Amino acid sequence: MSQLLAQAEFNQQLLNFLQASPTPFHATQTIAEYLSAAGFVELDEAAAWDLETGKRYFIKRNDSSIIAFVYGKKELLDTGIRMLGAHTDSPCLKVKPQPELNRKGYMQLGVEVYGGALLAPWFDRDLSLAGRVTYKTTDNKIASALIDFKLPVVIVPSLAIHLDREVNNSRSINAQRDIVPVLLQFAQEQTLSPNFKSILLAQLKQQSPHITASQILDFEISLYDTQAPALVGLQQDFIASARLDNLLSCFVGLQAILQANDDVSSLLICTDHEEVGSTSCCGAKGPMLQQFLERLIPDTETRIRVIEHSLMISADNAHGVHPNFMDRHDENHGPLLNRGPVIKINANQRYATTSETSGFFHWLCEQQQVPVQVFVARTDMGCGSTIGPIVSSEVGVKTIDVGVPTFAMHSIRELAGVADAHYLYQAATAFYQYPEAIRFV
Structure with missing residues (x-):
């Protein structure tokens, strides 16, 4: 060869x-x-x-x-x-233990920065969620499983330049305030945020029907970019991922x-x-x-x-x-x-x-x-x-x-x-x- x-x-x-x-x-x-x-x-x-x-x-x-x-x-x-x-x-963004945020009818997830992440590229990307969940089975035992939503389910939208005219000259990113991802928008009559553990439980049952989970006890969930790895460049000289x-x-x-x-x-x-x-x-x-x-x-x-x-x-x-x-x-x-x-x-x-x-x-x-x-x-x-x-x-x-x-x-x-x-x-x-x-x- x-x-x-x-x-x-x-x-x-x-x-x-x-x-x-x-x-x-x-x-x-x-x-x-x-x-x-x-x-x-x-x-x-x-x-x-x-x-x-x-x-x-x-x-x-x-x-x-x-x-x-x-x-x-x-x-x-x-x-x-x-x-x-x-x-x-x-380096990545990880979901906090109690992440649910209800702001102006949007459900957002509190995240913390893992490692020395370069934060600016996380804005405006099609992001998904993956990691490990620990759950209680229907017969009252404790087990763990891996989970991956695969589809884009969260996004961190940028603030428009019209609302921050100096963004290209001097921009700092506050990790607590500026990189909070949006998960969903509520129906008009909805007032309470869904519990994130219930979302994880539904996803676990969907991707692994054989698992007899009754309750998510805890989780280690990270955000990741859904854009697939690729060869790039006019001559495909590079790997981007x-x-x-x-x-x-x-x-x-x-x-x-x-x-x-x-x-x-x-x-x-x-x-x-x-x-x-x-x-x-x-x-x-x-x-x-x-x-x-x-x-x-x-x-x-x-x-x-x-x-x-x-x-x-x-x-x-x-x-x-x-x-x-x-x-x-x-x-x-x-x-x-x-x-x-x-x-x-x-x-x-x-x-x-x-x-x-x-x-x-x-x-x-x-x-x-x-x-x-x-x-x-x-x-x-x-x-x-x-x-x-x-x-x-x-x-x-x-x-x-x-x-x-x-x-x-x-x-x-x-x-x-x-x-x-x-x-x-x-x-x-x-x-x-x-x-x-x-x-x-």
Whole structure:
């Protein structure tokens, strides 16, 4: 298969994955479906494990984080573990616990901002609702299910320029007041707002008739843009979609571990809550990965020795140099779209890259004829961070931070190059197939 054809097929699968994954819950469910179809066996964290070499497993936590593991046939001390990490969450608007607002005959929903969202693009978009609901069954048990309205059911209308003449000169957005979405308009005789939980219950029964739900107890619901992911540009050079940061990396890691070498051990971890600090039971700063490794290798000394022969790729999108704002980048470190994955470096350890891990990734990409770029933030500007430094400090594994260059990071619709996700997939696949322990001598 030609490189361009392989890239096109990969990107179409990526678009399908993005469309199926409006929330971290749905992304985790979709990843689990891929893994199950490929023969990975789901483990219950509450049960005892009896893992066998040569087998493939996965676990989920909170329905929003997932670890996939290929238990290699060779001894762990001989090969170490190849790890790749990404995160399932993206900045968005989340519905408040008691969201009902009745204003001038319109029902609106109170929302709060999750993560460092770019707010302006949320106006005038066709938005839907999705997430997880916890409900009481008709036989008085508690259960949870995923929910997705799919159709555009909410919108945040802009204020007309006639009522805010200076909007194009100086506009600030108040997160409490200005981004309250409209859900419906009441009939003239209607005076009370519908209860939002009753709306969720009706939707749950409609999309899942087999579920015997009698009451919604609580919910974690996010707003998302219904516009489908697409290839854009006159030559279709770009991928436009919500949640490229960081579902693109999750998909790359997923597709790569499906091709992993059965002789060596490989691990993919996709965690929730990175955009708000990763501090949760299922976040990268939580115990999920550490507990998995402790159950896999109970002996502390052996575990430390295996980790010393291991390496993690922390995959999270990078800032491509924007042609309208070139001065926001260091002049020697402005990654371009469609020119390959980016190694991210920061002297203050906002990224976990070292010269050794960077050298290994350069070498790995060279073997696959994958181009590589480097990003360093301007010295007078701060930069974001990733799960890389967190996992590296919590687990002790050598780590490199890499990612696909993008525009409009944290917008409701981000932009990446059509070549870069496939480039990163090629590098990640080669990483999972690397047959030896990763040693630096």
